[in-house]
Every structure is written in structure tokens, then in C-alpha cells.
Amino acid sequence: MIPFNKPFMTGTELSYIERAHTNMQLSGDGPFTRQCHAWLEHRIGCQKALLTHSCTAALEMAAMLLDLQPGDEVIMPSFTFVSTANAFVLRGALPVFVDIRPDTLNIDERLIEAAITPRTRAICVVHYAGVGCAMDVIMDIADRHGLMVVEDAAQAIMSTFKGRPLGSFGHLAALSFHETKNVISGEGGALLINDPRLVERAEIIREKGTNRSRFFRGQVDKYTWVDIGSSYLPSEILAAFLFAQLERAEEITAKRKALWDRYQNWFHACAFPGVTTPTIPTQCGHNAHMYQVLLGSLDARTRFIDTMRQQGVQTVFHYLPLHSSPAGLRYGRAHGSLGVTESVSERLVRMPFWLGLEDKLADVFRASEQAIGDLLMRVRARPEDLMAVD
Ligand SMILES: *Cc1c(COP(=O)(O)O)cnc(C)c1O
Numbered sequence: 001m002i003p004f005n006k007p008f009m010t011g012t013e014l015s016y017i018e019r020a021h022t023n024m025q026l027s028g029d030g031p032f033t034r035q036c037h038a039w040l041e042h043r044i045g046c047q048k049a050l051l052t053h054s055c056t057a058a059l060e061m062a063a064m065l066l067d068l069q070p071g072d073e074v075i076m077p078s079f080t081f082v083s084t085a086n087a088f089v090l091r092g093a094l095p096v097f098v099d100i101r102p103d104t105l106n107i108d109e110r111l112i113e114a115a116i117t118p119r120t121r122a123i124c125v126v127h128y129a130g131v132g133c134a135m136d137v138i139m140d141i142a143d144r145h146g147l148m149v150v151e152d153a154a155q156a157i158m159s160t161f162k163g164r165p166l167g168s169f170g171h172l173a174a175l176s177f178h179e180t181k182n183v184i185s186g187e188g189g190a191l192l193i194n195d196p197r198l199v200e201r202a203e204i205i206r207e208k209g210t211n212r213s214r215f216f217r218g219q220v221d222k223y224t225w226v227d228i229g230s231s232y233l234p235s236e237i238l239a240a241f242l243f244a245q246l247e248r249a250e251e252i253t254a255k256r257k258a259l260w261d262r263y264q265n266w267f268h269a270c271a272f273p274g275v276t277t278p279t280i281p282t283q284c285g286h287n288a289h290m291y292q293v294l295l296g297s298l299d300a301r302t303r304f305i306d307t308m309r310q311q312g313v314q315t316v317f318h319y320l321p322l323h324s325s326p327a328g329l330r331y332g333r334a335h336g337s338l339g340v341t342e343s344v345s346e347r348l349v350r351m352p353f354w355l356g357l358e359d360k361l362a363d364v365f366r367a368s369e370q371a372i373g374d375l376l377m378r379v380r381a382r383p384e385d386l387m388a389v390d
Pocket residue numbers: 053054055056057080081083084126152154155175176177178187188189
């Protein structure tokens with residue numbers, strides 16, 4: 001079976017972990033964590049980077065930093081991972097879900113302004129597949145309405161919008177180093193802080209609500225409980241693994257992009273009717289986080305995934321819309337129609353994507369041709385199967 005995902009190891013992870021072991025400092029914020037922070041601050045150009053256990057943890061910290069009160073509203077897409085919404089719901093805030101663009105599958109910036117109410121405090125954008133949202137338009141809306149912006153950049157490390165790294169636009173941004181992402185540490189994440197007013201409080205929240213970071217810098221002579229917070233810092237063992245990956249992030253991205261281009265060229269050359277390939281706007285430098293296509297209907301997708309599995313290739317669907325999920329109905333609110341979200345959610349299929357797949361790509365293409373061929377045969381009986389929405 002060709003799996004959907006396979007973690008990529010650079011080969012230096014274990015020797016760095018051994019070095020952390022030799023350093024005899026295994027708790028957080030040691031030398032490897034500092035190297036990761038410096039790398040992220042330099043590469044992304046954020047004011048401050050702080051490693052966390054996960055992107056989910058970084059989003060929770062972001063929600064604390066925004067000082068959200070019960071009933072405050074956060075505008076976000078419904079086509080995203082649960083953590084985007086959960087982090088704010090944990091603070092008592094209300095996710096307001098707006099629809100996505102049919103091309104990038106990112107929040108439709110043209111719908112944001114109409115969703116703003118007197119209770120709106122923030123916009124949380126998600127850079128789906130590592131392709132940037134329209135950050136110029138979104139930051140302008142936020143400025144004019146006095147809103148904070150959080151980038152869920154879980155999938156977007158090394159991507160750019162108008163030449164500037166994603167994660168450097170919003171007041172806050174969150175990265176993920178989960179095994180399924182481009183740069184990994186098994187579980188892991190980072191909070192990126194671009195608004196200098198939030199840096200000191202972010203350190204406090206991450207250190208259980210204490211001013212321990214200032215204490216270690218010699219800025220206070222004892223540390224104490226000063227605010228709300230929790231334990232969000234990962235151990236040096238994890239940071240050592242992560243640094244071995246960050247060092248090679250450039251190369252990982254280049255190789256992934258070569259793989260992505262092979263998929264895109266192949267699908268374009270085949271020009272299968274009823275199959276929509278990804279669109280990358282010219283302002284977006286993407287990181288080849290995933291390769292996904294849209295099929296004509298839910299039924300077509302189900303059959304495609306089944307036929308692929310029968311031929312030994314694992315393909316997967318992605319998000320179920322949050323606005324119509326049990327918790328989304330209880331804790332959130334949909335703004336207007338979410339027709340694109342609902343349609344995309346039923347029709348999107350993600351192809352296997354990992355470094356090393358290059359050698360097996362011919363098998364994936366052969367299986368895809370077969371699976372789509374089967375769909376085209378069936379369509380003579382049921383033409384609606386192939387009705388692409390856009
Ligand atoms: C992966 C992902 C997350 C969660 O990341 P974790 O590090 O597993 O917490 C959140 N948002 C998006 C958009 C993701 O893709």
C-alpha cells in the first residue's frame with residue numbers, strides 16, 4: 001500500500017537528541033529551543049517565536065493573549081481543523097464562520113466585512129495547503145475595524161504572500177510541526193508574535209502564568225504568579241529533533257515543490273473532465289504542503305478513494321465543515337451561506353504526498369487514471385456525477 005503520509009527524517013535528529021542528552025538539560029528553553037526560536041525569527045521575520053507542544057497550544061495561547069470575553073466573536077473559515085475554533089471557544093468566544101474562496105479554499109476576504117458586528121474582536125485566517133490568504137486585504141479590514149488577526153499557519157511554514165513569509169502578517173500566528181506537516185517533530189508547534197505589545201505576556205502565559213522568563217534574564221529578582229497561563233513549552237528533546245528539521249527546511253520545501261509540480265503537470269496533461277486541480281494565485285509562494293483535487297460529487301469522490309485503495313494507493317478526504325458539526329452548532333454561528341465550504345468538503349481528495357514518493361509516482365498515476373476512467377464509464381449512466389461545481 002502506498003500510504004498517504006510518511007514522515008521525512010533528515011538523518012541528524014538522533015545525533016541532536018543525543019547532544020541534548022549530553023547537555024543534561026531536558027526541560028524547555030535550553031540551547032536547542034533557543035536555536036529554533038532564532039531560526040524562526042530570522043526566517044519568518046517575526047518579532048518573537050516561542051515553541052509550543054502543538055499548533056493547537058499556540059492557538060490557545062493566542063486566544064488568551066487576545067483577552068477574549070464570553071460572547072466576543074472571532075471570524076474564521078468553517079473549512080479548517082477543529083483547533084482553529086476550539087482555541088477561541090475555550091475562552092468563551094463565539095466562532096463566526098464565513099465561506100471560502102472556490103480557488104484557494106481560503107477564507108473569502110470579500111465576505112469578512114459583512115460578518116463584523118460590535119462583538120467582533122478578531123479574524124483568524126487559515127492558509128489552506130500552505131497557500132496564503134489575501135493578507136493585504138485582510139490586514140486592511142482589521143486595521144479599519146480595530147480587530148486583531150491570528151494566522152493559523154499550521155500548514156504554511158516557508159510560504160509567502162507578495163514575497164513576505166506567512167506568519168509575519170497577523171498580530172499572532174501559529175505553526176504546526178505535527179508529523180503530517182512539512183517540517184516535523186512528531187507533535188509540536190510555535191506561536192509567532194508580531195505585535196511587540198504581546199511578547200512579554202506571551203512568555204508569561206507559556207510559563208504557567210509566571211514571570212520566570214524575565215527572572216532568567218535577570219530582569220526581576222524572583223519569579224511569581226502574575227497572570228493566567230499553562231505549561232506550553234516543549235522539552236529540549238523535542239526541540240533537538242525539530243532543529244534537525246528546520247535546518248533543512250529550505251531543501252525539504254524545494255523537494256516537495258518538485259513533487260507537487262509533477263502532480264500538477266500530470267493532471268494538467270491528462271485534463272480529466274470533472275477533475276479540478278489546485279489554483280495558486282501569482283502573489284502566493286506556496287510550500288507544497290499537499291496536493292489535492294476536486295472531483296464532481298461526493299459519490300465520485302467515494303468511488304475514487306475506493307478504487308485507489310483497491311489498487312494499493314491511499315487517498316484521503318479532508319475537513320468536515322465546522323459550522324454544521326455538533327460542537328460547531330453549539331458553540332459557533334454561520335454567517336450567510338457556506339455553499340462553497342459544503343461543496344468542497346464533499347468533493348476534495350488529497351493525494352499521497354511525502355518525500356520518497358517520487359519513485360512510486362508512476363504507480364499513483366496509473367491508479368488515478370484507472371480510478372478516473374472508472375468514474376467516466378459510470379458517468380454515461382449518471383452524468384450528474386461529473387458535474388463540477390466551479
Ligand atoms: C494541523 C493543523 C492544526 C493542528 O496542529 P497540531 O500541531 O496538531 O495542534 C491546526 N490548524 C490547521 C489548519 C492544521 O492543519
